[in-house]
Amino acid sequence: MLAADKKYLKLITDAVAVCANYRPKFGQGRKAGLTLAEFQELYESDEFYSWFGLSSPLMYAAHKAAGGMTSVYRQIGIGCQWGFAEVLQDHLGLAAEAATWSYTVKSRGKKPRRLSLDGRIQLDQISDATAKQRVQKWLDAACKEIGLPNPTRQSLQGSVFEVRQGYKSKDSKRQNADVANASNAYAHQYLPVVVLLSSQIDGDVADRYQRARWLMLRGTTKGTSLDSAYVFTKQVVGYDLAAFFQRNSTELKEQIEGVLQKLLHED
Numbered sequence: 001m002l003a004a005d006k007k008y009l010k011l012i013t014d015a016v017a018v019c020a021n022y023r024p025k026f027g028q029g030r031k032a033g034l035t036l037a038e039f040q041e042l043y044e045s046d047e048f049y050s051w052f053g054l055s056s057p058l059m060y061a062a063h064k065a066a067g068g069m070t071s072v073y074r075q076i077g078i079g080c081q082w083g084f085a086e087v088l089q090d091h092l093g094l095a096a097e098a099a100t101w102s103y104t105v106k107s108r109g110k111k112p113r114r115l116s117l118d119g120r121i122q123l124d125q126i127s128d129a130t131a132k133q134r135v136q137k138w139l140d141a142a143c144k145e146i147g148l149p150n151p152t153r154q155s156l157q158g159s160v161f162e163v164r165q166g167y168k169s170k171d172s173k174r175q176n177a178d179v180a181n182a183s184n185a186y187a188h189q190y191l192p193v194v195v196l197l198s199s200q201i202d203g204d205v206a207d208r209y210q211r212a213r214w215l216m217l218r219g220t221t222k223g224t225s226l227d228s229a230y231v232f233t234k235q236v237v238g239y240d241l242a243a244f245f246q247r248n249s250t251e252l253k254e255q256i257e258g259v260l261q262k263l264l265h266e267d
Helices: 003-021 036-044 045-051 057-092 129-145 150-155 172-187 203-211 229-237 241-247 247-266
Strands: 101-107 109-116 118-121 158-164 192-194 215-217
Touching: 003 057, 003 247, 036 045, 036 057, 057 118, 057 129, 057 158, 057 229, 057 241, 057 247, 101 172, 109 158, 109 172, 118 192, 129 158, 129 192, 129 229, 158 172, 172 192, 172 203, 192 229, 203 215, 229 241, 241 247
Parallel strands: 158 192, 192 215
Antiparallel strands: 101 109, 118 158
């Protein structure tokens, strides 16, 4: 294991570890969720549910597994977001604040909201001349790839990143938020980039993001730095992220297996 691996691996495994303790809430609003006994008490007190036998431990296990699966995907994504920001800091020499980006949205009658993306590369924050030149060359090519007009290209000071493990739904609310994120990125002179660590994304969703002028980097080890997340991290950032996952695959698989075993038990 390389020295940096331990740090990146811990960020991911710490995020995934919380899934093992997932408990469904059954609409009760409890932060910790309900135990099997609490679930059975709730469902047996409901005459309709009790007539159907919905207080069965198997029903609890099904809810726990279904919600837990969503939690696993979500926490893998969160851990990878944390790791990606660390990779930018370590391999481009960026400060923690420089490697992330947020902006404020004002709403009528409401407090301003601060929204954030998962990573940022700002050219003037890269001290290493070779790395800066490498990123600048990639940024110029990326602008041409998505057809940005020359005035927009020339005004860009870097790129911002939304990191996802995959995109398995057609959540319109999430899509609308990301389209708004792209608009705000351009308004702040950044190229918006989706870093998709798997190949899992609906074609219609991908098309919409590309129409909003997101650069889409998919989770493939083949391709170029303009379409592959792993080629980009290796050639532009200077870190072989695919090799990291390959080196640590055994430990990642063991953790996921343990989490799934726990989620699939009744309690």
